[in-house]
Amino acid sequence: MPFNSIEYIIFLILTTVGFFITPHRVRWLWLLAASAYFYSRSSIIYLGVFILILVFNYLASLQIAKKNGRGKKRTFVVTILVNVAILAFFKYSGAFNSIIEDLAGWDDSFFAYIAFPLGISYFVFTLLAYLIELKRGKIVAEKHPGIFLSSFMFFPKIAQGPIERPSNIMPQFRERHSFNTGRTISALKLIIWGLFKKLVIADRLAIYVNTVYNNHDYHNGTSLLLATIFYSFQIYADFSAYTDIAIGSGRLMGFELSKNFKRPYFAASIKEFWNRWHISFSLWLRDYLFLPLAYWFTGKFREVTDFTRAIEKLVYALAIIITFFICGLWHGEGLNYIIWGLLFGVGLTFANYTRSLGRKIRKKAGVSKLSLGLRLFNVLITFLFVSFAWIFFRSDNITVAGEIIAKVFGDHGSLFIGKPSDIIFSVAGVFMLFVIELRQEIKTGSHLPFESEKWLPEQLFYALLIVLILMLGVFDGGQFIYFQF
């Protein structure tokens, strides 16, 4: 049940109404039933698999909480390994099938019949965060099986995140949520904005991007370049739209999910980009992968606070490259995803090593660190770097990515237009997104697209968004991009 469907809107209204008329003590049951229904629309078999995984983790987490010393550690490690194995089993079944085909010559091994369960990567990463926090003693184990199940199955976040911290989401399932008009309005605004970004911007851009990328052999570098730039905006509009609808859906019932995006294309460096892009995932990687790795490498667990000395730069480089390697692998089994991840790892390492050189150049040129021109230049460079990396992400495989890059850098000609209205709507959508986000960036800082002290302009703005959705939205655009991860 995609968020951009009428079916979901009806489901959300019924779930919200049902939530508020259900007594507080059994609301978890209502949410669990709604979430189970939501997930069953994707696959009833995998709903059963998810519940089994949760039962296993629930029992294991109680054991981790109960035990001490080596027993605790052993249970923790085994539970983590089982979860990672489950993720790998579903996520890389295609790769396992290829290996078996190469080794044994069977092209239809057991793995060939494994379909990818919706949201498995997000689901397992949220579970891992819970187990790690539990092991670190930062949270206590949730003993109520109903709250445990419903918080992990919570439908707004199960398919595509945000990857919630247990310390944020679980307590909210114990709180008493009453209907709040202001919060409901804010939630609805976010949902309208999310639908606008998905239907009017992302799915419109997808028409050109898919036409060009899916037939890259027939297109020149100019068209591929435009398709790549469009893809940068498409994936952002698509993913951030999902998050906005997820946050809005949770907020309708009084749940606050984590923010996942903060205008990433206004970032002036790769580091800043990752602080603004898929934030819940970046923080997960930082807290549960990068920092433990860095501490492990330095052998200075908890003592190291910066990485300015040479040895620590090396440690930083190693930890960051491993982290982004896993970031790429998390997205998919293809080498193109690994290259995509490594590009960011190498880029961040390069930036770290050349920081003092940059400072010297800036000094020599007499350019202030705070200069607007320098900031704009850095924003542009970062955007181009990220867009270049998206080529690997969007391409079917590494060979295709190589062919596209070769064309972008050397084979130019007349631009493929296709249906002119698609280009016009796409450019208009990106322009509108840019203007709204620029205003947010330099003026309001708000997550909502428009806020005003006066209610009429605000009402008119959101009414305009609805009119534009009806008039220009692509209603047959299909699923969100990140559902495949």
Added chain:
Amino acid sequence: MNSKEVNISKSKTWALLKRALAFVFIVFIADLLTGEALRHFYFRQESGQLYRTTYSVDSTEADAVIFGSSRANHHYKPGVLADKPGMEVYNAGREGNFIFYHYGVLSAVLERHTPEIVILDFVRGEFRYNSSNYDRLSSLLPYYRDHPEMRETIQLKSKLEQLKLASCIYPFNSMILTVAAANAGMYESDKDENGYIPLHGEWGEEIGTGKVPDLYDIDTTAVETYRSFLEDCVRAGTEVYVFCSPVFLNYTYEDLSVTMGRRIAEELGVSFIDLSNEPRFLSDPGLYWDVYHLNDRGAEKYSEVIAAIISGDDK
């Protein structure tokens, strides 16, 4: 909570409720005004693809009407097919559309007029399941309100299509620029000949071999719609012909959809004639615009063949 707090809370809720109602009202008015404006300009078009659909649905009283996708639109020349003086032929083929669209338009035509002859151009893989075939029904959304006979077909687009159609704007989704361009007269230069659009230019390559497709899923709704198309024509007393028009490929296999289409036609006593590999059209690439489309010269020759078949001169 004391009584003062209760009063403040009540007045706040009341104010917010009023704003919510105002918002719904603003959206309703904006939707109504914009939708009606789009409707007005949509039906004011006098040229272009959208206009041709409107003409097919609302106006054509031709003796023979041709249905099909782009291949129908570019292959059947009304001037050649009109074999007797005063006979009018209209080509209602539209690019990128399939049996659902054809049946929707046919329903509207039969509602007000009974053509003597209906020709359906059938393509290989016509019954292959493809969700985008249903999406294409958006071409018929503008007619939903005034054509009850088309509604059942249009509702195939999606389960909750009726709900979306409560909006006045939605039927004209993504059409604003095309409608504006047509109203500004930008399509006046690409004149059609009773719906037929000629393709100019020649395919320069030698004939290839049609790739045997993988087994595909049959769309049973498409099959049923095709059957209804033929049945409705037969019931109305219209003579129906189903043709598979030429393709510049050597086919070495029988397509599953063609087999099914022929069988259904035979059951209903309808002529089903597969000319996709007709030798007269396989030797000259100069008759083609691309592998799947005849150019104007090819259409002329093909329409002569069709006219001869219909008049009984070509057995």
